Amino acid sequence: MSDAPDFRELVGEDLPPEEAERLQRVHEMLVAAGPPPELPPHLQEPVEPEKARDNVSFLPRRRTGLLLGLAAAIALTAFLGGFISGERHGSPFNEVAQVPMHGTTAASNASAVLYVGKRDSAGNWPLKVDVKNLAKLPKGEYYEMFISRGANARAASCGTFRAAGTTEGLRLNAPFSLRGVTGWVVTLERPGSGRHPVVLTT
Amino acid sequence: MPAVAADECTDGELISRSAEGDRDAFEVLYRRYSRPVFGLALRRLGDRGRAEDAVQETFASIWRAARSYKPERGPGAPWLYAVARNAITDRGRARAEPPTEVPEQASSEPGPPERAESSWTAWRVHRALEELSSNERTVIELAYWSGLSQSEIAEFLNIPLGTVKTRTRAALQRLSGLLEEELG
Numbered sequence: 001m002s003d004a005p006d007f008r009e010l011v012g013e014d015l016p017p018e019e020a021e022r023l024q025r026v027h028e029m030l031v032a033a034g035p036p037p038e039l040p041p042h043l044q045e046p047v048e049p050e051k052a053r054d055n056v057s058f059l060p061r062r063r064t065g066l067l068l069g070l071a072a073a074i075a076l077t078a079f080l081g082g083f084i085s086g087e088r089h090g091s092p093f094n095e096v097a098q099v100p101m102h103g104t105t106a107a108s109n110a111s112a113v114l115y116v117g118k119r120d121s122a123g124n125w126p127l128k129v130d131v132k133n134l135a136k137l138p139k140g141e142y143y144e145m146f147i148s149r150g151a152n153a154r155a156a157s158c159g160t161f162r163a164a165g166t167t168e169g170l171r172l173n174a175p176f177s178l179r180g181v182t183g184w185v186v187t188l189e190r191p192g193s194g195r196h197p198v199v200l201t202t
Numbered sequence: 203m204p205a206v207a208a209d210e211c212t213d214g215e216l217i218s219r220s221a222e223g224d225r226d227a228f229e230v231l232y233r234r235y236s237r238p239v240f241g242l243a244l245r246r247l248g249d250r251g252r253a254e255d256a257v258q259e260t261f262a263s264i265w266r267a268a269r270s271y272k273p274e275r276g277p278g279a280p281w282l283y284a285v286a287r288n289a290i291t292d293r294g295r296a297r298a299e300p301p302t303e304v305p306e307q308a309s310s311e312p313g314p315p316e317r318a319e320s321s322w323t324a325w326r327v328h329r330a331l332e333e334l335s336s337n338e339r340t341v342i343e344l345a346y347w348s349g350l351s352q353s354e355i356a357e358f359l360n361i362p363l364g365t366v367k368t369r370t371r372a373a374l375q376r377l378s379g380l381l382e383e384e385l386g
Contacts, residue, residue: 005345009352010370023374026381032320033327035347036237037244043257046232105343106350106358150248182250195349 136164213278221268338373
């Protein structure tokens with residue numbers, strides 16, 4: 001795997017050969033295993049295990065699917081005649097869904113709320129993002145929002161932004177179908193690095 | 203004899219205590235294994251939502267089936283892996299997609315034995331990561347899966363480069379102890 005870190009950079013050159021060999025094998029196992037996934041917030045704590053005795057799921061069930069949620073929200077919006085509006089933020093934004101995001105190891109204190117707006121006639125899904133505790137970036141670096149489809153975490157870009165701490169009302173856009181979307185991620189982009197660490201995920 | 207704190211128990215002891223209705227033991231098991239279960243489910247099902255369901259079903263199965271665990275037959279990790287694998291397989295069957303057309307060329311993807319081996323490795327590694335201190339786990343995750351160099355990690359965490367190197371080496375050494383069985 002080309003993205004694997006250099007083992008010698010990690011442990012240095014001063015280890016006894018046996019120890020180096022042992023740690024090298026751990027290194028290879030880490031590379032082979034790949035990253036442990038981030039648990040979504042609703043799976044972070046177990047609750048009420050006794051209920052499982054009665055064959056009842058004991059963790060909150062969220063899975064209605066993003067699309068179902070979006071569809072329901074869109075239907076509600078249509079029913080209300082597009083009355084749910086983002087006017088309170090100064091410009092029109094017909095919100096049809098809210099998606100909470102949480103920080104990964106790379107930004108453990110960060111969080112965000114992504115608002116999905118009503119699709120326009122040209123096929124654009126306007127997005128609005130409120131972020132908290134994202135690090136201020138050096139010049140030239142930026143954050144990028146992606147939709148995820150299955151195992152492809154960066155299936156399509158919804159645009160780039162910069163932020164420092166708490167930044168509200170960032171405007172992005174998803175100019176494509178949201179069919180099959182399984183999540184959203186925000187990556188930290190350093191031009192030329194070829195690396196895309198995920199800092200926020202759903 | 204004083205009761206051993208759940209945090210200090212082996213996986214097998216936690217399963218046995220869960221079988222007796224010990225919620226603390228079950229919660230420690232959950233903390234140790236929820237990410238490995240989620241990782242395994244994501245690998246097998248390729249869908250985040252179904253994987254989330256599989257996590258719930260796996261732990262429901264563990265709670266219900268804990269009495270069937272026999273410590274004399276082996277440690278807890280393989281038993282938990284088997285329970286998780288079965289729950290995930292059930293979840294896969296329950297929502298199986300219609301069969302697609304037969305491909306004309308043989309797939310270069312790993313076959314079942316290789317996938318099983320790689321899933322087991324990931325299971326053990328992800329489980330071992332849960333035993334690291336938060337500081338150690340962070341540097342490992344940033345180095346291996348966020349693509350940051352040691353200097354970039356130091357800058358990112360605002361700590362000296364030497365501290366990053368010390369933590370990384372200590373984490374690898376700790377993992378080496380935790381994965382002793384696999385390392386032979």
